[in-house]
């Protein structure tokens with residue numbers, strides 16, 4: 004019996020505003036607990052919400068970066084539930100008229116081999132049910148404070164921070180598709196500055212609805228909601244765990260309960276948190292203290308025109324303008340800072356393809372080893388370009404270039420300075436190389452006689468001797484050309 008996996012995802016992304024969505028309190032992270040609160044976000048009677056225009060702009064950026072349509076009118080609604088970190092007793096969200104609905108997004112996704120490496124990338128369309136704006140709740144703190152066994156602590160600094168919630172249809176058929184989708188969304192939101200979208204910092208949170216069904220069945224199986232997924236990799240592993248659990252329960256004749264489960268990243272398993280509420284439990288109704296949100300076509304155009312070139316457009320332009328392969332261009336747009344870095348270096352070096360190779364094969368390895376991104380590269384783009392130029396001009400060899408790059412990375416010095424310090428100059432001068440060749444021929448008269456008698460294989464021996472005599476500095480191409488001419492006699 005074979006099983007099919009069905010996954011839908013909900014992403015909550017914190018929008019990068021400086022103040023909260025319905026009041027002027029700061030959204031800064033790490034301040035004294037409850038320092039950033041006011042009557043509105045504390046839910047005091049009589050305090051009224053006022054919508055933050057910047058939150059709407061960033062929500063629009065998020066929607067446009069994902070290729071979604073923005074509704075002309077959306078309605079804020081109260082989602083009622085009682086929980087200590089929700090001071091009003093309801094969350095202001097959007098329900099039946101959200102900011103954006105019925106969208107579609109194309110992602111690139113790949114099956115992975117046993118080691119988790121992508122096998123072959125292919126496009127896949129994912130239907131986006133909705134993207135809506137809402138406020139975040141506060142935080143209950145159960146650790147690191149006095150008498151936590153008897154008290155719960157509540158920090159409301161996060162209450163009222165703006166979120167975009169992005170919900171998909173159950174369109175994913177594997178944990179890796181979900182993984183590729185979350186990475187796609189994360190990059191898109193970061194790219195346009197809508198959200199920092201960092202799962203480890205908690206400003207991008209992800210929930211997965213997972214079920215399985217027998218291949219050929221029309222009906223979905225009972226779904227389980229997974230929470231507490233603190234990285235994209237944990238999400239992927241939690242889904243794998245859950246799918247295996249469902250299949251095992253169903254094959255042994257059991258039933259899956261509809262519930263919310265938490266991923267435990269130490270035990271590498273999911274655990275029951277609570278049974279799942281239905282939408283009607285929340286008694287949604289329109290928020291009477293806020294007007295309908297009207298987003299004009301002009302507003303959307305204003306936001307769109309202020310956005311940077313999107314990753315997919317930039318990938319296409321890199322391919323066309325700089326003659327890069329799909330793989331090269333895709334990797335270079337995996338991060339906006341890297342794409343900017345590449346473009347600056349390519350323009351300065353005048354050799355866009357060589358620049359792409361140096362970044363992909365050498366620089367990224369060093370960056371990764373140091374755990375920094377292109378934005379913080381110790382080698383500025385202009386200096387990498389200077390290195391590529393020195394190699395193109397034959398001043399140093401490609402092999403020397405690799406050592407120079409590592410030294411640049413370590414010391415922060417320019418390529419030129421390192422070459423001068425280490426005397427790393429490639430000798431291309433034919434007069435100098437001819438003199439070396441003459442010396443080698445004189446010292447190896449037997450080999451020369453054999454070569455001239457037809458032993459062609461000795462050519463490599465002479466190349467090696469000349470390079471050695473130059474202490475590795477002779478340009479191999481010039482050595483080859485001159486040797487062919489001179490060995491003939």
Ligand SMILES: [Zn+2]
Pocket residue numbers: 023026027028039040041042043044045163
């Ligand atoms: Zn406030």
